[in-house]
Amino acid sequence: MEYVAAARTDVGRKRQGNEDSYCIEQELGLYVVADGMGGHAAGEVASRLAVDTIREWMAKYLGGAAVALVGSPVATCSREANCLLSSIRLANRVIYAAAQGRREYAGMGTTLVSVLAVDDHVALAHVGDSRIYRIREDQIAQLSRDHSLVQQQVEHGIISPEEAHASQYRHLITRALGLKESVEVDLVEQPALPGDVLLLCSDGLSDLLEDEEMLAIAREHTGDLEKACQSLVDRANYKGGDDNITALLVQARSGYGSRRQSQGMLGRLKEMFGR
Numbered sequence: 080m081e082y083v084a085a086a087r088t089d090v091g092r093k094r095q096g097n098e099d100s101y102c103i104e105q106e107l108g109l110y111v112v113a114d115g116m117g118g119h120a121a122g123e124v125a126s127r128l129a130v131d132t133i134r135e136w137m138a139k140y141l142g143g144a145a146v147a148l149v150g151s152p153v154a155t156c157s158r159e160a161n162c163l164l165s166s167i168r169l170a171n172r173v174i175y176a177a178a179q180g181r182r183e184y185a186g187m188g189t190t191l192v193s194v195l196a197v198d199d200h201v202a203l204a205h206v207g208d209s210r211i212y213r214i215r216e217d218q219i220a221q222l223s224r225d226h227s228l229v230q231q232q233v234e235h236g237i238i239s240p241e242e243a244h245a246s247q248y249r250h251l252i253t254r255a256l257g258l259k260e261s262v263e264v265d266l267v268e269q270p271a272l273p274g275d276v277l278l279l280c281s282d283g284l285s286d287l288l289e290d291e292e293m294l295a296i297a298r299e300h301t302g303d304l305e306k307a308c309q310s311l312v313d314r315a316n317y318k319g320g321d322d323n324i325t326a327l328l329v330q331a332r333s334g335y336g337s338r339r340q341s342q343g344m345l346g347r348l349k350e351m352f353g354r
Contacts, residue, residue: 080271081334082196084110085304086327087312091283092320098122099281099325100130100189108196109137109163110329114209114281116255117187121178125189125257128177129170133193136166150261156268160202163195164266167204167256174257188255192223192279194329196271201331204266207255210285212293214276219294222277224265226254250282273333276304280311283322287315297328304328 084105090097098115100123113129115122139146140162149168152161170191178184190207203211203222208230211223224230228251229243243249256262276297284293288311296314300307311326 080196080199080273081332082108082329083304083332084327084329085308086112086325087305087308088325089312089316089320089323091323092316094323096120096123097323098126099283099323100126101279101325101327102130102134103327104134104137107134107137107141109134109193110196110277110279110327111191111193112209112279112281112325112327113189113191113256114207114283114323114325115187115189117178117184121184121187122189124177124184125174125187128174129167129189129191129256132170132173133163133166136169137162137195140166153266156202156266157197157200159195159197160204160266160268163193163202163204164264167191167193167206167264168262171256171262172260175260178257186258188257190252190281191256194277194279196329196331199271200268201271201277202266202268204264206262206264207252208250209279209281212278212280212290214278214294214297215272215274217294217298219290219297221290222267222269225252226265227252249286271331273331275331277329278311279325279327279329281323281325283320283324284311284315284326287318287321304330 084103101112113126115126148165178187190209192205192209195202205223208225208227229246229249232238296310308326315324
């Protein structure tokens, strides 16, 4: 299996700055979207620290550098998936330390969704209310679970999903990177099928677009991920653009050269770290 990706980010129509960050690292099979929060420019700092830390440490882990994993691994997941988990835990520490060290960064944090694609499997890790969707055979499904107050209320039968969507408390999240010394990260591994499309997005997109709208846009631009990402952002802006908007699409494609590509990538990383 091989993977292609594209992304677009936009400040939206009502914010002065963009606190979203993302990365696409094709050689690593790594895709990340972070939605920062905090006063002044602290949200932008938190999201960028998250993305940069995860990218740096995933290159070390996958390149075979002699660095230990952080925290207990998930026994049911692969080494690569646990490397992703460890890099997110490290990012949490980096953001937390930065927030403690400078007054203007106090209380900053970020949500995070991430995908690591390895051969015919994908590892999905997330914290907060940014989301991961999968489009498969003309159906869309949310793969992530919002770490938010209203999601907890829905799960306990206090409010309906429709009431949650309209709630004034829908942006109160229960987990984020950087708020505490440690963080609980949701991690799962799933098989990927040729044609699968994963959408990673900040809530500036998911708050304004219904699932069926996202599906329709992805179907309209099948084979052109850049146009699909731009159309998703444009649609969110058309519907109000209340927040920063980031859409990142990853598509799985069948290809005989994918394993050779993966082995070649690992070889280059090992050269970088002298292994």
